[in-house]
Amino acid sequence: MSVLELALAEEGRSAHEALAAVVSSAQQAKRLGFRRVWVAEHHRYRSVASVAPAVMSAHLAAKTSGIRIGSGGILLTNHAPLVIAEQFSTLAAVHPGRIDLGIGRGPGTSDINTVRALRRGADQATHAEYRTSLVELLEYLAHANEARVLTGADTAPQPWLLSSSVAGAELAAELGLPLAFAHHIQPGNTLEALGRYRDRFLPSRWCQTARVLVSVETLCAPTEAEAAYLSRPALLAMAAALARHGGDATLPSPAKAAAHSLDPEVEDRLAQLRATQAHGTPQTVQRRLSTIAAQTAADELMLSTPVYDMEARTRSLALVAAASTA
Incomplete structure (x- = not known):
């Protein structure tokens, strides 16, 4: 099991308190034997303080040991692929074997003006644009692109594709990426999407066999x-x-x-x-x-609380x- 953190912005409390709570959650997850902690990317939601997953991942990795840390996820349509490759390759060099790069395409905001601000005036990216950016990012991480990402890098973050749809699961299968499926957002899509993913999975340098993580809203x-x-x-x-x-x-x-x-x-x-x-x-x-776990045959459950x-x-x-x- 693993943990997804949104850095909840609670009424009457500061951003410092919200982000400090994420550190406490990650440290508790480590003590309890959880495998990884991911932080999300959302913008202009007053109830969520997780706006910069690369920054927060660096902070969490420095404040913990052993447990894997990463993004759940970076919304790639908001960023230049090279920038994300540089940020997470740097994190992987500082914390080898511990960094995950969860990638998604959800808007992370309900406000079209915020989308345009993040994308320098452009509207939300199409599926084709998203796929192109994702392939470019993977090439950077694999050092297959001529642009130098990080001199001397001998390790890479583990990429995951985040999805709440059948189309996203099919893309993960096509590119040979492990799939993190948002059951807590679109539970009605879960079984069909995972079936398509496993049926169509193609091995890659990133993942030799289909691997599934399912996120579940959990309150105990x-x-x-x-x-x-x-x-x-x-x-x-x-x-x-x-x-x-x-x-x-x-x-x-x-x-x-x-x-x-x-x-x-x-x-x-x-x-x-x-x-x-x-x-x-x-x-x-x-x-x-x-x-x-039985219905989805998930390799891992990620708890959002x-x-x-x-x-x-x-x-x-x-x-x-x-x-x-x-």
Whole structure:
């Protein structure tokens, strides 16, 4: 198992506190035996402080030892491939054998003006443009391009392709990349996408056999009631995202979220989505994770825990780890 961190921006707390909590989460993940910690790239979401995964990956790698660190993921359409190759090749040289480069194409923002600012006036990239940039990046990492990336580099970050769609899974198969699938975002696509990936996988220098990581929203607490209470702030943030204004608020406390009602139709839709994830007591969460692992034949599960308060998040990781070894 591994951990995905968004650096949640909690109401009433600073960016320093949000990012310090990610360090605590990574250190806890290392102590508990988790394999890797990834940080996301999102822009102008007030509930997320993870905007610069290369910077945060460097910080986490310096603050931990042994555990793998990386991006989950770099949104390649926002960046020049050479810049990403230079940044993560440098990280891999400083921390050999520990750096992952998760690559995706999601917008990381719901605001078209932010997209254009990141892309120097261009609209969101097409699938063809994304594929071209991805191939270029892989060539840099393999030192196949004439442009010098990092003199004397004798190690490279491990590239992963992130996807929540069938098309993304097919691209990972075509390029021979390990696949990280966002089950926590598009659970309805998971089984079809993974089937296509495994059927079409072509071995490459990066991966000889199909390798699958599945991300799951996971919240573990001593009781079902407490798990539901702690999950309410993220539920409200999800409802805001569905209403197309997900960047408008920081994550409220559970007490404040408990007083906020949702439209019954929205509540039901979110309950159906949450039922595909892993929430509840250690026994419930372990059962759900085992079911997802069996259904997907995943090599690895990556846990995303969108919970207000760092202590509640790290306790959730500890409860899951204890249940998995019981």
